[in-house]
Amino acid sequence: MSWKVAESHPLKDVDPRELRDKWENVAEDMALIPENNVRVYIEDGVVRIEVSEELYDCMAGI
16 A cells, blocks of 8 residues: 655644544545554654545545
8 A cells, every 4th residue: 555644743743643533534534444544653753644545635636
Protein backbone atom coordinates (compact mmCIF):
# COMPACT_ATOMS: atom_id res chain seq x y z
CA MET A 1 0.00 0.00 0.00
CA SER A 2 1.18 3.48 -0.80
CA TRP A 3 0.94 6.22 1.82
CA LYS A 4 0.73 10.02 1.55
CA VAL A 5 1.41 12.64 4.22
CA ALA A 6 -1.88 14.34 5.05
CA GLU A 7 -0.61 16.56 7.89
CA SER A 8 2.64 17.31 9.64
CA HIS A 9 2.97 19.45 12.79
CA PRO A 10 5.43 20.06 15.61
CA LEU A 11 4.51 17.75 18.49
CA LYS A 12 4.41 20.69 20.90
CA ASP A 13 1.57 22.27 18.86
CA VAL A 14 -0.86 19.36 18.52
CA ASP A 15 -2.38 16.35 20.25
CA PRO A 16 -1.54 13.27 18.13
CA ARG A 17 -4.66 11.47 19.38
CA GLU A 18 -6.91 14.30 18.19
CA LEU A 19 -5.30 14.27 14.76
CA ARG A 20 -5.57 10.49 14.52
CA ASP A 21 -9.23 10.60 15.59
CA LYS A 22 -9.99 13.30 13.04
CA TRP A 23 -8.51 11.28 10.19
CA GLU A 24 -10.08 8.03 11.36
CA ASN A 25 -13.47 9.78 11.24
CA VAL A 26 -12.72 10.96 7.71
CA ALA A 27 -11.85 7.38 6.70
CA GLU A 28 -15.12 6.12 8.21
CA ASP A 29 -17.06 8.83 6.36
CA MET A 30 -15.50 7.55 3.12
CA ALA A 31 -16.54 3.96 4.02
CA LEU A 32 -12.92 2.96 4.56
CA ILE A 33 -11.51 1.00 7.49
CA PRO A 34 -9.63 3.53 9.65
CA GLU A 35 -7.00 1.05 10.89
CA ASN A 36 -6.06 0.24 7.29
CA ASN A 37 -6.06 3.81 6.02
CA VAL A 38 -4.61 6.07 8.73
CA ARG A 39 -1.30 5.90 10.56
CA VAL A 40 0.56 8.27 12.87
CA TYR A 41 4.31 8.74 13.14
CA ILE A 42 6.05 10.77 15.79
CA GLU A 43 9.76 11.34 15.30
CA ASP A 44 12.19 14.15 15.96
CA GLY A 45 9.46 16.22 17.61
CA VAL A 46 7.15 16.09 14.60
CA VAL A 47 3.75 14.41 14.32
CA ARG A 48 3.04 13.10 10.84
CA ILE A 49 -0.35 11.77 9.77
CA GLU A 50 -0.15 9.45 6.79
CA VAL A 51 -3.19 8.19 4.92
CA SER A 52 -3.63 5.54 2.29
CA GLU A 53 -3.48 6.64 -1.32
CA GLU A 54 -7.15 5.65 -1.61
CA LEU A 55 -8.18 7.97 1.24
CA TYR A 56 -5.89 10.73 -0.06
CA ASP A 57 -7.48 10.46 -3.52
CA CYS A 58 -10.98 10.63 -2.00
CA MET A 59 -10.05 13.81 -0.14
CA ALA A 60 -8.44 15.35 -3.22
CA GLY A 61 -11.71 14.89 -5.09
CA ILE A 62 -13.74 16.90 -2.58
